[in-house]
Ligand SMILES: NC(=O)c1ccc[n+]([C@@H]2O[C@H](COP(=O)([O-])OP(=O)(O)OC[C@H]3O[C@@H](n4cnc5c(N)ncnc54)[C@H](O)[C@@H]3O)[C@@H](O)[C@H]2O)c1
């Protein structure tokens with residue numbers, strides 16, 4: 263099969279690799295579309311340590327089942343599917359509790375690190391356990407379905423926020439995750455959603471996605487939020503950047519007893535204004551990937567309640583992968599999601 267191989271850091275090439283054979287309990291998926299994730303771009307130069315070459319990356323994918331391994335039931339060759347980016351074991355204590363994102367044996371497709379190497383979906387075929395598969399409705403195009411992973415991340419963050427219809431919320435960061443979070447909040451019937459970013463193009467997208475107000479993020483972000491909430495602060499802030507100043511601004515922007523869902527993690531460490539968090543009884547809630555949100559994400563995409571088309575900048579054949587990675591790595595402005603199509607069919 264053809265695959266986009268990271269043969270050394272910052273070097274991708276189209277390689278001929280053997281077709282993977284589905285092991286027991288696995289299915290072989292013919293990949294129709296696979297999105298380039300920010301984490302792939304960060305892994306590409308070795309800075310994250312999570313894409314040790316040689317590796318075929320890619321974990322945001324959709325396609326059709328090409329073959330079934332032994333013991334797979336409930337799926338057939340030709341089924342249109344997507345799959346969780348997380349391979350969970352289904353048997354550890356976390357999995358049994360339903361927290362499959364916290365699986366003790368968690369592997370991510372298209373990642374190679376010191377613990378494991380798992381070939382991903384920038385290839386004509388990928389083999390994945392049937393337990394992580396989800397069937398796609400015919401009306402949902404493969405390129406849009408490749409966005410389901412990011413949609414699930416947004417839904418998970420919103421689920422952990424425990425918002426209600428009258429909640430006032432702040433989304434910090436209007437990147438891919440922030441913009442999908444805005445739509446997930448709307449789908450949860452949240453009526454007041456403020457969105458902050460440093461990039462006015464992103465803020466325009468946030469407005470189109472249904473933000474009540476967009477705020478230019480600067481040192482006065484919390485003051486702007488307080489002004490909009492009669493000095494009280496928002497009930498919930500969803501932090502989708504992950505930097506010192508944005509975590510700080512989120513803490514300064516929530517009301518007493520409010521919640522901050524921490525999704526962003528660009529910086530591995532930030533300073534915590536402990537006294538403020540304790541005395542204002544603020545809940546800091548981490549959010550990792552998703553756990554059971556795929557079916558709802560599929561529903562919301564299929565019904566049009568969440569729209570991902572405006573977030574897709576380009577759909578390109580797998581062969582153009584090296585060039586698109588370079589453009590993303592160079593941080594070309596206004597590029598959102600780029601989707602590669604190894605075997606694109608309608
Ligand atoms: N927890 C998870 O499961 C999970 C999943 C996916 C991504 N992430 C993390 O979420 C974060 C966002 O991911 P993304 O794919 O949306 O990235 P992105 O690059 O598309 O978006 C980041 C956004 O933050 C904005 N930003 C930068 N500095 C800012 C500031 N000071 N104030 C306000 N906005 C600012 C940027 O302009 C950009 O729009 C990243 O840290 C990523 O690693 C977490």
Ligand SMILES: [Zn+2]
Pocket residue numbers: 299300301321322347411
């Ligand atoms: Zn990803």
Ligand SMILES: [Zn+2]
Pocket residue numbers: 350351352353354355356357358364365366367368
């Ligand atoms: Zn497990």
